[in-house]
Amino acid sequence: DIQMTQSPSSLSASVGDRVTITCRASQTIKSYLNWYQQKPGKAPKLLIYAASSLQSGVPSRFSGSGSGTDFTLTISSLQPEDFATYFCQQSYSLRTFGQGTKVEIK
């Protein structure tokens, strides 16, 4: 089974900050990596698919990069509505999620 490890598990940031979250796969997954945002009490929302493709309707301040085993989600300028938990997911072999990164207000 492919394991996904996110870091950090949580972070504190201010509005306007550049935020980077990383995700590492236990084996190569090429570009089969997706990112989701989840707010309390809500279903997850797709942000990025295929490592770097922005889902329709998602603000351009979100971007994804990486391939193989190491991936990054970047929020270029954190907005109030971005405080949430972010999950990576591999779809190379079945599906596995990372444990999540909670982005909190500093």
Added chain:
Amino acid sequence: EVQLAESGGGLVRPGGSLRLSCTPSGFNLSDYNMNWVRQSPGKGLEWVSYISRRSGTTYHADSVKGRFTISRDNAENSLYLQMNSLRAEDTAVYYCARDSSLQSGYDKYFYFDLWGRGTLVTVSS
């Protein structure tokens, strides 16, 4: 509006059974592969099960293999998750999620582009 709606959750005793349903609006279920994902209280997301468009292929996570069965009735436009031999650790919000894909060269990338709001399953005596 394109959406998914889960139902069937509730309180069940350990060892009991429950069947969850997922009904789409705004699109035909038969056009998509589908999944179930769960989230225990205060925890992360765990993929549970997958079913192909015509039910030819199903997969289950090791944690539920042999106890849970995913199925679908395209004529009824419904997705199901039959959960047997339930345990306390199965307590979670269960989401159905639509599987979409992007073909790029020889690769076909899959992602969950639509999620339901979830239904809570509580396993407790």
